[in-house]
Amino acid sequence: LMEKLGMEEGDPIEHNLVNKAVENAQKKVEGHNFDIRKHLLEYDDVMNKQRSIIYDMRKEVLAGESLRDMAMEMADEVAEDRAVRFAEEKGHPEEWDFPALRDAVFSQFGFRLEIPEGEVQGLTRETLADRIGEGARSAYRKKEEEYGEDPMRYLERMFLLSTIDAQWKDHLLSMDHLKEGIGLRGYAQKDPLKEYQREGFDMFADLVFRMKEEALKRLFHVKVQREEEPAQIARTMPSAARRVNLSRGDISRAGVTTQRHSSKKVWRNEPCPCGSGKKYKKCCGMGT
Template sequence: IELVHHINQALRAHTLFKRDVDYIVKDNEVVIVDEFTGRLMPGRRWSDGLHQAIEAKEGVKIASENQTLATITFQNYFRMYNKLAGMTGTADTEAEEFAKIYNLDVLIIPTNKPMIRIDNSDVIYKNEKAKFRAVIKDIEDCYKGGQPVLVGTISIEKSELLSSMLKKKKIPHSVLNAKYHEQEAEIIAQAGKSQSVTLATNMAGRGTDIVLGGNAEGLAKDILKNKKEYTEQEYEDALNKARELCKEDRDRVLSSGGLHILGTERHDARRIDNQLRGRSGRQGDAGTSRFYLSLEDDLMRIFGSERISGLMGRLGMDESQPIEHKWVSKAIENAQTKVEAHNFDIRKHLLDYDDVMNKQRIEIYSFRREILTGEGLKGKVLEMAMDALDELLSIYCPEDRHAEEWDMDGLKEGLFRQFSIDGPVEKTGDIEDLRQRLSDDIEKAYESKEKEVGDEAMRYLEKVVMLQVVDSQWKDHLLGMDHLKEGIGLRGYGQRDPLVEYKKEAFDTFSDMSVRIASEVVNRLFRIQIARGEEAHKKITLRPAKIRYNTGRGGEKPQTVVKSRKIGRNDPCPCGSGKKYKKCCGMVRA
């Protein structure tokens, strides 16, 4: 099964994840690119061995798998707040999801000034090559007319392809993607200047106003860039000059039609297209927008590109001749709505499963908080001890068997293993009587341990041990639940509801974890030994250090030389057998 899993992840890495689209390779590391914002996510890694498979594909150093210590979905994280509100320019398309998941209404606030941007209908080309030729032609026309252009691409790969095509046309431009995100503020500040051409992925200028005519502060710094030092007055003069230049340039830009937004592909979500469009026509400024599509685009391939392609062929349309109609734009928006609905169903499905985990999460975290406060820990430990005792009695002295059939030797061993109680267990026919006597013995043993260690030290040990055990068991539980979630879908083939089955299995798994926590906490606290003074010092100094030898290929590990008192052949053997050294370990050495 493990081999099949690795093969699956290798296939996914080679076929579904593309370099400069889903990730980039930077400083010999695979860095994830956020599909919605286009920004890099350093420190984030794909799980279940997928990141390692991509590292192997790219020939970079393969890092170890991350172990999940805690997990929560965004939905359940946000639900933890008593009050919830938000503000964004593109929430209206997701209004249904906000209502169903968070019980929130979406209200549309009117714009500060009337929006006068002209949103042109989409144009569809037969293939990507024809589409990009049309995009370059549109950029060239805007550049010659002095109109600034912001070109939106869905990946780094596409933005770099367009950049190379513009270089051939000798059109100056700026590229803004995850590879060059450091220059984002500088590029966006001047993206509204006349004749400026900016190629950007989803990340560009999100939520910022692209000022038509350019940014005066940025231009002032540009004027003074050749000066190493300048006075405050010189900066003020440069700023005034920059403001005049920006005002003149703004008038030129407005007369040419404002900022032109040019989308090279539709995204799965209308929200992202609306974000791109929304970078033009802000604060009542003029602006235009248009999306260029091809039948080879991902969204078009999913929804009916063959039908449209066949229609174009029957009409004898040339590849450079586009289809442009408001019906086409409407059909594409309908396709996006279907994708959004599908994605929402996936998120809702995941949330149904996480709601099961969420109940367990609340339970374990509230228990953990009780431990951290340190109140009543002794009572909790004794409760756990009683649970562990009940578990032992159910194994060795089950109530459905006669007292003669009880395994008293096994019970004695179990008591020693669990509680370090070593003494005879009197046989009795009454299970309640036996339980009471053993409970008293356990409490006495714990009181004795407490006296030996000291009250204050015992409370500290209880806290530390309980936290360690809970964290360790919860971590293992999360891993087990991940594996359960992966395979539970197969229950559907047996005509059983996977979600109902998941709830049952999750409950059983959580119950088992609770038993393990109780057993391990009790075992550690009852068996703990405190080394004091010289004894502790001896244990520290006499412990041999572990040495890792680097022997090279084919080398032999050197023998460790231990200096010690020479033992005579007739001396008692130091191993404690009672024999003479020559008849015991001396024979082995010889």
């Protein structure tokens, strides 16, 4: 076409229709790219808000001298969750699953919930949560009396930090998986961005509660070994159990003394000691 028009290579093509078509195409491409960057920023804004909350939690843990009050507030929240989970609001207290509740409380706080049969009738969700919370506080005070307040303050900080970091890493991976497949919601006539924001909020709420559960479980079940305990265990062990002697030969004398061979060792190419005149390897030593 260019040859028929008599145009040479490198000549500019200038026409109002051509210029307008190129300009419209460029606007569409740039607008499409702008929408992509805008959506990316909107998706990233969800993670930025969650990240700021987690970082504020870490700063609070690092800056606080005593995290006992924070731990007890978490214990009250988890106690309320256990009461709501196992105590049906419309059901009578006699129909509640108390064995499963006791197991759940022991798994979380490390103590057995005891409720007299005469007090079951007047229980409500609120009073049950208060009983669990009081039991958790009592169990925690016993740990402080047993191990000391300073070690418990140190454990509170370490357990909270490690739990926040570990759970946050898992959450980032889950959010990446959600983001990869969220575009398919468009086939169901749903806005992928709104679905991502909604499901991301639900996942973050579960994350925060899991952090509290895991940190409290580690705090209430921790066992601190004192320095004198290994030495005390060694002193209480029988002397025979502490002394182990390895021996060869007579098994009946194992652990008492080491068996020694008094006779001279006979090498394979030496004359056999039986007096046959053959080499040891051809005579008595054939099976060795």
